[in-house]
Amino acid sequence: MKLEDIYRDHADFAWRVLRRQGVGPADLSDAIQDVFLTVHRTLASFEGRSSFKTWLYTICASVARDRRQRAHARHETARLDEVGDPIDLRAAADARAEHNLRLMILESALAEMDVTLSDVFILFELEELTGQEISDALSVPLGTVYSRLELARESFRRTVNRIEDGRRAPARRAGDRA
């Protein structure tokens, strides 16, 4: 396998895994490079005992953990201008707004799950890993993957419906005049 092919096929996956594991926008570029340079150096050790995606996931998770710890050690301050992308947003503001609101709902739904559930939900529903791949990546039995997925789906449905219902009938401030 050539590194370039691996990167082409899996850069988006790595990007999303890193983001969802708390690597901030300011650190993302370095973190992605860490991931693929690690792949480059350790590819020979990949023995196919798990799927390639599973292996890549464990590298991403490890890099994300490392990045978070270092960001914490630097007492890094979050900056709003590293978050938004107002110039790009102007291009199709309505579509971007809708997209970001959906992402926000997704993040709300994930945040309300126990992390053991959201990990399974993300890998199965969003990243399309198989149950067996998730079982390998998270070192839990396949049956546990399925039961967590079931609970995660219920939680996801509850949150999405609650937020969407709330949006359609926005709660009025108690002090607002009619």
Next chain:
Amino acid sequence: MNDPIRLLDGGGGASARERDVLRAGRAEGPSPHEKRALWTAIAAQSALAIPAASAQTATNAASAGAGAGATSAGGTSLGVKSALVAIALGGGVLATARAWPPASPPPPGIVVASPAAQPAPPAPPSATLPPTETASAPRTAPARPARPQIAHDLAAREPAPSRLAAEGRAVVEAKRALRAGDAASALRLLEAADRAFPDGALEQEREALAIEALDRAGQREAARARAQAFLRAYPTSPHATNVRRFAGER
């Protein structure tokens, strides 16, 4: 045992709104420009790494497993990495690569100051730009030598859908930080969003999130006081159930 059918493939009886939310999550990723720039940097470093790393080093890293390997990759040549990406981006900026430079001049009221055009001293902060933001600007300067600095008062003048998008993005980032166990970052993001979007449409989301972040950061009393205020202001909010957990109501 067979895997269940994914929600986006018609499994689980997912509603249209659930599928829309999932599709947004799947569509995330780097822009093509970012992707190319990152590849240029990775390719350059991997080419350097092959002859430099002896067979022994490679074997050690491999046998130590992905975790140790990742750490050592992270510890090397940070400066090289940042510089390479900056070069590959050709003076552009990761986050704004797709639309920079803008096809048309920015509409009036939008303040874009490029540090590349004004190397020193830093542009004076605008009236609405909090001093803490400018003070921290040079921290990671080498990583983003040509990043356009966009004044925060931009947010107040942007058309409404774009402001909503930017505000939504800030909330997403705060949620991610909180989910990653970084309540302090979440709080800072939310405070910045409060300043940028004082009358934002997502005020409830931000406040509910701030309450949770305060609690996680160990500021229980502050969380309790704000939770009680939230419940008084928005008794029927979709977030009320969650906020109640922090209000100390039995």
